[in-house]
Amino acid sequence: xxxxxxxxxxxxxxxxxxxxxxxxxxxxxxxxxxxxxxxxxxxxxxxxxxxxxxxxxxxxxxxxxxxxxxxxxxxxxxxxxxxxxx
Amino acid sequence: xxxxxxxxxxxxxxxxxxxxxxxxxxxxxxxxxxxxxxxxxxxxxxxxxxxxxxxxxxxxxxxxxxxxxxxxxxxxxxxxxxxxxxxxxxxxxxxxxxxxxxxxxxxxxxxxxxxxxxxxxxxxxxxxxxxxxxxxxxxxxxxxxxxxxxxxxxxxxxxxxxxxxxxxxxxxxxxxxxxxxxxxxxxxxxxxxxxxxxxxxxxxxxxxxxxxxxxxxxxxxxxxxxxxxxxxxxxxxxxxxxxxxxxxxxxxxxxxxxxxxxxxxxxxxxxxxxxxxxxxxxxxxxxxxxxxxxxxxxxxxxxxxxxxxxxxxxxxxxxxxxxxxxxxxxxxxxxxxxxxxxxxxxxxxxxxxxxxxxxxxxxxxxxxxxxxxxxxxxxx
Ligand SMILES: Cc1cc2nc3c(=O)[nH]c(=O)nc-3n(C[C@H](O)[C@H](O)[C@H](O)COP(=O)(O)OP(=O)(O)OC[C@H]3O[C@@H](n4cnc5c(N)ncnc54)[C@H](O)[C@@H]3O)c2cc1C
Numbered sequence: 001x002x003x004x005x006x007x008x009x010x011x012x013x014x015x016x017x018x019x020x021x022x023x024x025x026x027x028x029x030x031x032x033x034x035x036x037x038x039x040x041x042x043x044x045x046x047x048x049x050x051x052x053x054x055x056x057x058x059x060x061x062x063x064x065x066x067x068x069x070x071x072x073x074x075x076x077x078x079x080x081x082x083x084x085x086x
Numbered sequence: 087x088x089x090x091x092x093x094x095x096x097x098x099x100x101x102x103x104x105x106x107x108x109x110x111x112x113x114x115x116x117x118x119x120x121x122x123x124x125x126x127x128x129x130x131x132x133x134x135x136x137x138x139x140x141x142x143x144x145x146x147x148x149x150x151x152x153x154x155x156x157x158x159x160x161x162x163x164x165x166x167x168x169x170x171x172x173x174x175x176x177x178x179x180x181x182x183x184x185x186x187x188x189x190x191x192x193x194x195x196x197x198x199x200x201x202x203x204x205x206x207x208x209x210x211x212x213x214x215x216x217x218x219x220x221x222x223x224x225x226x227x228x229x230x231x232x233x234x235x236x237x238x239x240x241x242x243x244x245x246x247x248x249x250x251x252x253x254x255x256x257x258x259x260x261x262x263x264x265x266x267x268x269x270x271x272x273x274x275x276x277x278x279x280x281x282x283x284x285x286x287x288x289x290x291x292x293x294x295x296x297x298x299x300x301x302x303x304x305x306x307x308x309x310x311x312x313x314x315x316x317x318x319x320x321x322x323x324x325x326x327x328x329x330x331x332x333x334x335x336x337x338x339x340x341x342x343x344x345x346x347x348x349x350x351x352x353x354x355x356x357x358x359x360x361x362x363x364x365x366x367x368x369x370x371x372x373x374x375x376x377x378x379x380x381x382x383x384x385x386x387x388x389x390x391x392x393x394x395x396x397x398x399x400x401x402x403x404x405x406x407x408x409x410x411x412x413x414x415x416x417x418x419x420x421x422x423x424x425x426x427x428x429x430x431x432x433x434x435x436x437x438x439x440x441x442x443x444x445x446x447x448x449x450x451x452x453x454x455x456x457x458x459x460x461x462x463x464x465x466x
Binding site: 046 | 264265315316323397461462
């Protein structure tokens with residue numbers, strides 16, 4: 001499974017259980033449309049940190065990076081370039 | 087178990103010495119609700135306000151765990167519970183977000199004042215209609231040229247009456263959305279900023295608190311802390327530090343209280359025997375001890391996890407809940423162990439109950455911490 005598929009599955013399972021993973025467009029605005037709220041954002045960041053071994057507290061976090069599945073994937077990519085968690 | 091170095095122990099001893107001096111007239115100042123100006127002068131001299139901040143800004147470059155250990159010492163020795171609360175509020179409200187999210191320009195301009203204590207810090211989040219539900223805040227920040235214009239009011243601002251710089255959280259986006267809030271550094275003398283009168287409160291009386299009113303306050307875009315829309319994440323970072331630093335002070339207070347209660351239970355005789363020999367009294371002391379040990383584990387384990395850059399949202403919520411509730415239980419038990427003396431103001435025991443209750447409300451109430459843990463478990 002590609003990373004973007006994995007992220008989509010997680011978001012659907014945790015925040016939008018009424019839809020199927022293939023129904024969530026990678027560019028759908030998760031924040032404006034209320035799929036991910038503020039606590040949801042913390043959960044998502046926590047999951048990404050554990051799943052991809054990211055130093056989540058060491059990254060200049062901005063909600064923009066979590067606006068859509070594609071944005072989240074790009075965030076993981078750039079965080080991985082910076083190196084895994086200590 | 088963490089092994090502290092001689093250097094860390096020396097720093098803690100210095101904080102303890104300072105705390106003992108500041109706490110000397112605590113009963114009088116609690117009665118009048120007076121902040122210790124002399125204490126602030128001493129803490130400024132000691133350098134403790136700059137503990138976790140970079141040496142280039144006048145800080146001591148201490149890591150999180152060292153900072154906590156030193157503050158635990160302050161809590162253990164300082165009988166004026168409001169004073170360390172003002173100290174930790176100053177450090178976490180302005181210094182912590184500046185260090186983590188501030189631009190170089192902001193750091194250079196404001197962090198030296200945080201480290202030296204020449205500019206007292208405060209943060210303004212809660213509003214009359216948005217307390218636990220901070221995302222519902224109504225204070226707005228509207229871009230106008232190179233400035234944001236802030237309008238609204240904030241209900242409870244610790245250090246408000248004495249603060250020079252305020253971190254104000256205001257809405258820049260769609261209400262309720264996670265990217266709706268932005269953090270602004272606002273100077274006290276900004277036109278349109280009004281600080282309310284000190285508010286009377288149940289406890290922590292020596293730590294002044296007020297409302298804050300923003301009537302079209304212009305704040306340059308250069309004073310946005312973190313990215314526009316990242317206020318919720320800035321606050322999340324600040325809350326982690328606030329919980330670890332202000333509740334490790336409570337741990338120190340609980341340690342002191344336990345020692346005093348044990349001493350009293352061993353020396354106070356009723357029915358010809360020390361009251362500590364009665365199991366219903368010793369059980370209270372054992373429960374206090376369990377509260378201390380559990381709090382210590384949660385505080386330092388969570389801090390170690392945070393330093394290792396792990397996600398600690400659940401751990402922080404549990405830590406806050408465990409320590410604040412243990413502190414209330416310990417303060418109430420102390421009143422009972424001291425009996426009538428515990429209830430009388432002049433012995434300084436009852437004051438701790440009033441102070442401890444605040445800890446179950448600020449930094450997110452006990453109920454909200456439970457909600458957070460539940461949400462992290464995928465519930466609700
Ligand atoms: C000593 C002290 C210092 C403070 N300092 C500051 C400061 O420096 N800056 C600042 O911005 N704020 C500060 N505060 C404010 C504090 O953060 C708020 O009081 C707190 O977040 C609760 O908000 P509220 O008072 O509006 O209560 P509400 O949010 O109205 O809550 C009332 C009750 O309802 C419960 N409740 C609310 N929502 C839920 C829910 N979803 N589930 C279950 N229970 C719920 C709460 O737990 C509480 O028991 C301070 C408060 C105190 C007591």
